[in-house]
Amino acid sequence: MIARRDLLALGAIGWMLPAWADDPLLAVPAAAEQGKLVVGRSRAGAQVRVDGEPVEVGADGAFTFGIAYDRTGSAQIEARSGSRLAHRQVDIMPRIYEVQRINGLPENEVSPPPQVLQRIHDEALAIAQARTRTTDAVWFAGGLDWPVAGIVTSVYGSQRVLDGQPRAPHLGIDIAAPAGTPIRAPADGVVSLIGSDYVLDGNLTLLDHGQGVSTCYVHQSVIAVKLGEHVRRGQRIGTIGVTGRATGPNLHWGLNWFQVKLDPSLSTPTPLPPRA
Ligand SMILES: [Zn+2]
Structure with a gap:
């Protein structure tokens, strides 16, 4: 049995999981490096916000956002579908540049x-x-x-x-x-x-x-x-x-x-x- 929190931690690869995997309303990686294009998964028709701003959601539920090279802290992701609401945080991993x-x-x-x-x-x-x-x-x-x-x-x-x-x-x-x-x-x-x-x-x-x-x-x-x-x-x-x-x-x-x-x-x- 896979715990729900483990499924969520799988984040961006969420859509590779079989259909029984709890059909999450929102799957994003728990953390992402500076400079990363983050690909998340929701579902078609859901309203997704990244740091409060709406983003597009594809017919297959895919959405995306980018993390600037010097951004720190975390990104806040929210998905709403009907009366359901999901919230996740993506922690930003700092890098050391040349x-x-x-x-x-x-x-x-x-x-x-x-x-x-x-x-x-x-x-x-x-x-x-x-x-x-x-x-x-x-x-x-x-x-x-x-x-x-x-x-x-x-x-x-x-x-x-x-x-x-x-x-x-x-x-x-x-x-x-x-x-x-x-x-x-x-x-x-x-x-x-x-x-x-x-x-x-x-x-x-x-x-x-x-x-x-x-x-x-x-x-x-x-x-x-x-x-x-x-x-x-x-x-x-x-x-x-x-x-x-x-x-x-x-x-x-x-x-x-x-x-x-x-x-x-x-x-x-x-x-x-x-x-x-
Ligand atoms: Zn160049």
């Missing part, structure tokens, strides 16, 4: 001129706008495959210090591979943004995987998909390049829940590929 020191950048790389700053601003706005999109698709719920085989040169959360000045943490994963190496969709999705020759990101693609979950592909040489196209897991969406601000051919791979930048390597079935 520090990356980069020296000797040319001056125009460190402080761009005003017209370039304006472009960077406009491009960031287009990206942020695309990340407001939400649909009831649950393509994120099956996890993410690695989009390319290569060498990881920078991990999520690295604190970058440029010429002694602390900069924003690196909230994605850099994977170096030869130029022209195919990049493949990590899950089904819809192309929600094509960015051509962006200052920082070069050729950029955003994929929408449902419920505000998106992934981004930065520095590509060739983009092989069109805006609005539905892509399948494993489909070639572009190729590794060195466009935008990149020091060599690599993919910057990002995962978002709306504007919250997450760690895609916490959603892949296999751990990080080899480090540089």
Whole structure:
């Protein structure tokens, strides 16, 4: 006999349990790391709130939310279905991030001129706008495959210090591979943004995987998909390049829940590929 509390502790894998498993109204992991895309399970038609804010619930009961890289404490999850109400707490597990020191950048790389700053601003706005999109698709719920085989040169959360000045943490994963190496969709999705020759990101693609979950592909040489196209897991969406601000051919791979930048390597079935 499995105790009810043990079933609840199984959290995100709740839907893998057989039908006799008490049909919980709400199943989430008891704890999750900073940067994690948390996938929970309720039931179709239930109203689910994360920290008081309503989130979408898929036809199969799947819902999701992200934990920011620097968030501490816990997330409060509530599900309501008819007169039934369930509440769970997801404790946030802090991480220790790497520090990356980069020296000797040319001056125009460190402080761009005003017209370039304006472009960077406009491009960031287009990206942020695309990340407001939400649909009831649950393509994120099956996890993410690695989009390319290569060498990881920078991990999520690295604190970058440029010429002694602390900069924003690196909230994605850099994977170096030869130029022209195919990049493949990590899950089904819809192309929600094509960015051509962006200052920082070069050729950029955003994929929408449902419920505000998106992934981004930065520095590509060739983009092989069109805006609005539905892509399948494993489909070639572009190729590794060195466009935008990149020091060599690599993919910057990002995962978002709306504007919250997450760690895609916490959603892949296999751990990080080899480090540089
Ligand atoms: Zn990067």
